[in-house]
Amino acid sequence: MLSSVLVWFRRDLRDDDNTALDEALRRAQRVHCMFIFDREILDALPDPADRRVEFIRESLVELDSSLRARGGSLIVLHDFAADAIPRLACELGVAAVFTNRDYEPAAKKRDAAVEERLRSSGIAFEAFKDQAVFDGLEILTQSGRPHTIFTPYKKAWLKRLAEEELPARTIAGSGRLAGAPQATGIPTLATIGFTATNLAELGITPGMSGATQLVEDFRSRIHRYHQQRDFPGIKGVSYLSAHLRFGTISIRRLISLALEVGALRGEEGPATWLSELIWRDFYFMILDHFPHVTEHAFKPEFDALAWECGTPADALFAAWCNGETGYPLVDAAMKQLNRTGYMHNRLRMVTASFLTKDLGIDWRRGEACFAAHLTDFDLSANNGGWQWAASTGCDAQPYFRIFNPVTQSQRFDPQGRFIRRYLPELAHVPDKFIHAPWLMSSAEQAACGVCIGRDFPEPIVAHDEARKRALQRYSTVKRLPAQESPRG
Template identity: 60%
Template sequence: MSEFDSGLMWFRRDLRAHDNAALYHALKSCRRVWCVFVFDRDILDPLPRADRRVEFIRESLVELDAALRAHGQAHGHEHVGLIVLHGHATQAVPRLAQSLGVQAVFTNHDDEPDALARDAQVLGHLAHAGVALRSYKDHVVFERREVLTQAGHAYGVFTPYKNAWLKALTPFHLKAYPVARYAGALAPRPEAWRQPVPTLADIGFEPSNLSQLPLPTGASGAHQLLDDFVQRIERYHEARDFPAVKGPSYLSVHLRFGTLSIRQAAGLAYPMHLQGMAGASTWLSELIWRDFYHQILANFPHVAKSAFKPEYDAIRFEHGKHAEALFQAWCEGRTGYPLVDAAMAQINQTGYMHNRLRMVVASFLVKDLGIDWRWGERYFAQHLIDFDLAANNGGWQWASSSGCDAQPYFRIFNPVNQSEKFDPQGKFIRRYLPALAGLSDRSIHAPWAAPALELQAAGVELGRSYPRPVVDHAEARERTLLRYAVVKKPV
C-alpha cells in the first residue's frame, strides 16, 4: 500500500528519468505522481539572454518530457509528461503542490547556499499547507558527512578522503534506482498543464551557439559521450592534460545537470580501476575529487565567499584601475601569453575550457597578475556551461593556494613552460589564435622572444596583431612570493 495518495517530483539538477533517487522514491511511495521543473527566475533573470546553460537545460527537458511520456505509455497512461513552469520556485512549487492536492513533494539534495535557502523557503510554505518535503542524495556517491575522519570530522585533504571513500564504497552505492519498475504511478497531467516544454523565447531567452558545438544534450547525449569515452578511457591518464588531444570525457556538463547518473559513471570506472587500468583509475579519482569538493562546500560553507584557510584572506591583491585593466585583458585573452589567451578564447567562444587550462589561467590571474581569485571564479561562473559552484570554487582556491589540499603558494605555473609541455606543437594555440598560426612550433609559445624576421614572415606585429605580455613572469613570481609571505601557514 502506498504511503501517499499523490506526490510531486521536483526536478532540478537531475534531468533524467532513469536511476533518479527522488523520482524512484516518489513513484514507490505514492499512488500517483506528477513531475515538475521550474525555470527559476531567481536564477535566470540575472543571466545574459543567450546563455548556453539555459539552452542545454531546455533541450534536455524536451528529452526528459519524452522519457516520462514513454514511461506513461508503457503503462497505458496518456498525457503523462513534465509540467514546466517559469517563475520563482519558492512560490511556484508550493502553489502547484496545493493545486494538485499532493501530500508530498520529492526532490534531490542541492547543497549550494542559495539552493539551501530556496529549499528552506519551500519547506516552510509546504509545511504551512500540510505538505511534506522529502529530499534524497543523488548528485554524488558520498555526500555531506558520510565519509569522515576517525575523529568524526570532515576531510580537508584529498588523499586520505579518497582512501576513506574507496574503503566505504560497496556495490550498493553504485546500484541504479529501478525507476521503470514503479513508473506505473506516473499520473496524467491535468489539462491546464499539458503544454509542451516552453521555447527559449517563451522564457525570454535567445538561442546561443550551442547547436554549433559538439555537445549533445539530454540523457541520450550523455550516453553518446560516455560510449565514446569508454573507447578512450584506457589512455585517459596520458591524454587528459593535452588540450589539442581528444583526452577528456567531456561529461562534466552532463554530471552537472544530472543527464548522467554519477552512479553509472563511477560504476563504469570502479571495476576497471580494480583491474588495474590506469586511465580508469585516474578518471575515478576525478569523480572522487568531485565528491570531495561537494562535501567541502557542505561542511565548510564559508568557502563560497572566503578562503578555506582563513589566513589567506589577509593577502592584499591588486586593486584599482590597473587591476581592472589587467583583469579585462585576461577575460578577453589579451595577456600576450598564447596558451592563456587561447584558453580564454575557448571559454568565451564555447563555454568550455580544458581542465589543464583551467589551472593554467587561474594560476596566471592570481599569481602573475595578482588578481583576487574571486574575480576569476565569478567569470567562470558566468561563462562555463558546466559551472558547478563546489568544483569551481575548489579549483580556484586550489590554484590560489587558499583552499583545501591546495597548490603550495610558491609553486607557480610558468605559462610558457606549460605551453611547451602540454601544447608542444602549438595545435591548440593555432586553433584559437589564428593570428599566430604562421609562427614556428618553438616561437608560438613566446612570440615576444621570436626573431624579428620570423615575426615579419608570419605577419605578427607585437602590440598590434598580437599583444605584448602584460607582465614579466619572472618579476610577477617574485611579487607573488612577497604577497604571500604575509601568510603565517603557507602550506
C-alpha cells in the same frame, strides 16, 4: 503508500537512475513531475544568450518526451520556486514533494523555505542523495569531522564503496506517472526571456541521449585517459562535465563504468578518471560543510592577502578575460571559454594560476568570470578549483608553486595545436616560438605574418618578476620567507 507525490526535477534532468523519481514511484500511487525555470536564478543572468539555459531547455524536451512515452509528462513553470512549488503542490493535492539534494547555500536556503511553506499546508518534503555518491556525514575522519585533505578522503571514500553495493537505481515501483493537468509543453527560450546560442554549432547534444553518446565514445578512450587528459590539443577527456552538472546522466552510472573497465584492478586510465569523479564528491562535501568558501578563503588567514586593485588591476583583468595577455596558452584558453563555454581542465589551472599569481588579482574575480561563461559551471567545483589554484583553499597547491605559462605551454601543447586553433593569428609561427612569440626578431615575425604588439599583444607582465611579487604577497600573510621552489 502515499496517494500522490510531486517530483521536482532540478539538476537531475533524466528519468533513468533518478533517486527522487524512483522513490516516488516506489512509495506513491500517482507521481507528477515538474521543473521550474527559477526566476530567482534566471533573472540575475546578464546575457540572454546563455548556453546553460538552452542546454536545460533542450534536455527538458527529451525528458518530457521520455516521460510521455511512459504515460506521464513534465509540468514546466517559469516562476519563483519558493512561491510556485507550494502553490502547485496544493493545486495537485499531493501528499509530498520529492526532490534530490542540492549542496549550494542558496539552494539549501530555498529548499528550507519551500519545506516550511509545504509543511504549513500539511504537505511533506523529502530530499534524497543523488548527485553525490556519498554526502552528509557518510565520509568522516577518525575523529568524526569532515575531511579537508583529498587523499585521506579518497581512501575513506573507496573503503566505503567497497563495503557497500553501488546502488544503480531503476524505476521498479508500482506507482504510475501522471500526465500534466493541462498540455503546457516546454516553453520556448523566447518565452522565458532568452535566445538561442551556438550549442548546435559546437556539436553539443543536450539531454540523456547526448550523455549516452559521450559515454560510449569515452568508453573506447578511457584506458588512455591518464596519458592524454592534460593535453588540450587532443581528444583525451570525457567531455561529460555539463551532463554531470545538469544530471542528464547519473554519477552512479559513471562510477559503474569506471569500475567495469578496471578502476580498482590496476587500470591506470579508469583509476585516474575515478579519482576525478571522487574530487567531485569531495568539493560537494566541502561546500556542504564549509559554506563560507563561497565568499571567503577556506583558510581564513588568506583573506588578508593584499590583491592588486584599482584601474591598473582592472585593465589587467580585462586583458585576461578577453584573452589578450600576450601568453599564447593563457589567451587561447580564454578564447576557448568565451567562444564555446568550455575550458579544458589543465587550462583552468593554468589560467587561474596566471590571474592570481602572475597578475595578483583576487581569485573571486576569476571565479565569477568562469561562473558567467562555463556551460558546466558548478559552484562547488569552480570554487574548489579556484581556491586550489590561488592556494587559499583546502588541500590547495602550496602558495610558492606558481605555474610558468610558457613551460606549461611547452609541456602540454608542444606543437601548439591548441594554441593555433584559437589564435589563428599565430598559425604560421614556428613551433620553437609558438609558446613565447615575443622572442622572435622583427624579421622572423615578418616571415610568419605576425607583428607582436599589433597582431598579437606583448606580454602584459614578465613572469619571473610577477613570480617574485607573488611570493612576497603570500609570504607576508604566511609570515614565512619567500622561498624558491621548482618552477611549474
